[in-house]
Amino acid sequence: MCPVPDVFGEIDPPQRLLMGPGPVNAHPRVLRAMSADLLGQFDPEMTGYMNETMALYRGVFMTGNRWTFLVDGTARAGIEAALVSLVEPGATVLVVRAGRFGLLLQEIVERVGGRVETVDAEWGQVVSMEAIAEAARRVRPAVIACVHGDTSTTMAQPLDGLGAVAREVGALAYVDATATIGGMAVDTDGWGADVVTGGLQKCLGGPSGSAPITISDRAADFIFSRRHVEKGIATDDLDEGPGRRIGSNYFDLAMVMDYWGEKRLNHHTEATTMLYGARECARIMLEEGLETRFARHASAGRAITAGLRAMGLVVFGDDACRMTNVTGVWIPEGVNGEAIRRRMREDFEIEIGTAFGPLAGRIWRIGAMGYNARKHKVLITLGALEAVLRAEGFAVPAGAGVDAALEAWG
Structure with missing residues (x-):
């Protein structure tokens, strides 16, 4: 038999000032919000909080996108959900690489079966929009994927004109804004980005574990066109087509959107405590202005x-x-x-x-x-x-x- 360990002591971490690239110290209001009582995922109070969270994050993302919500998981869960749902097997994706997290986008695209083309800059530099446009015209990607602020290099990639480039070549534009959301302007609508994801643990002043995401109607239509319907859950008669089904259940954004939207179709049990924290992060930001x-x-x-x-x-x-x-x-x-x-x-x-x-x-x-x-x-x-x-x-x-x-x- 395995020995039974002595009971461990209560968690009592040092009061450390976190001045690295993230995570940072959470705002006390966020921690207080996360201590509130749990609710059932379909309780009217809970779904009301979900709706409020969607509304708040439209302001955070500087967008009017209807589909603005949370992916339960760290910021990387949001990144993976976006790319799994946007990238079909064999599709060409243009990845802007100027640091470690551009390399991460490349890895995820390759894992989901996409074909990667890159446009690069040395670490400590950024890629010009002219270079992105030239590469996009050459490779005609289905998706252009980039990082707004790459903490590995501490550089912020200029994104004005990204949406125009994407639409010129018929692509969808994805932005990882994990490191900048809440601290620099994440101008989703101004950039013309189709999907933008973030995290709480940096400028939003919360803990890691929830990934805000916003999705344009254009991207939502594409994602829903790949929708997989779980047997016994919904009755839609959809023609997924060979190889079009999103290759994940948890990160299938079409299913997550059915959960957050009016249908309220069960997909997972919402991380109530994280939702409370994410909601308070957004409230604090919008109160400040x-x-x-x-x-x-x-x-x-x-x-x-x-x-x-x-x-x-x-x-x-x-x-x-x-x-x-x-x-x-x-x-x-x-x-x-x-x-x-x-x-x-x-x-x-x-x-x-x-x-x-x-x-x-x-x-x-x-x-x-x-x-x-x-x-x-x-x-x-x-x-x-x-x-x-x-x-x-x-x-x-x-x-x-x-x-x-x-x-x-x-």
Whole structure:
């Protein structure tokens, strides 16, 4: 017999300030909302909360799309649901690659049987819309897929004109906005994007586990054309056609939309607690106001960049297309990057991020997102980094980072 373990203690995590690329500290209002009582998934109060959540996220996504709701799962669940539902086996997908998460889109497309074509930029740069348009005209994709803000590089991909390019070649346009939603303008209708997905754990100031999504009528018509009807659940007589059925049950957006829509067809049991949290994330954002919120994140990013440079550090990437909410900085020669991160965590209870791929061990990533995109949290982080760098033998002008950040905040 397996021994019965002693009862573990109550979870009591340290009060750490999460200033990396995500997750970040959740807003206290979100945590309070998530402590509310559970409801049955078809309780009128529950379906009312679902309808309210859809309405709130139309404002967050800056869209009038009817089909705006939540996919239960982390941000990657939303990404996968979008691509599984948009990409038919054998279809050509143009993937914009300029970092780790463009590579993720490529991997998912390949797994669902799509044929990938790419248009690329070096890490730290972005792809011009002219280059995207040229590639789209050449390969005539069914879907154009891109990442708005790639936290692996801290760059924000310009997306004005994306929808026009997609419509010119008869494609659907998908955007992963996980890292920017709630902190930068995710202008779904302005971009002309057909599907946009996000997550709560960054600028929206919630926990990971719910993926907001918005879908245009054009994309919804395509998704419904592939709809699979579970036996005994619905009676629609649909001709799926060979190979057209969406190759997932859980991530079949047509079925999820039947659940969120007027039909209320059972698909899964809605993650009640996550819905409460997602709803509160959106309420907080819209109460603050989009422009005020975007300006706050821009001030935080500007202050971090100024503070890092005043300490004699070199900021990574192109200033012209930098995300406002995550900043990359080169690790100085001779400095142990992991030792700095460890001392930040152990001495100051502050987490900053490491990096991936070709940037692994070469840059730190410092985020100021959602509840953490506030002046005092930025200043505390820069002051701690200065102290730790000096302790590790790197010469830093005393107080320069904090002073520069204060001046740059505006």
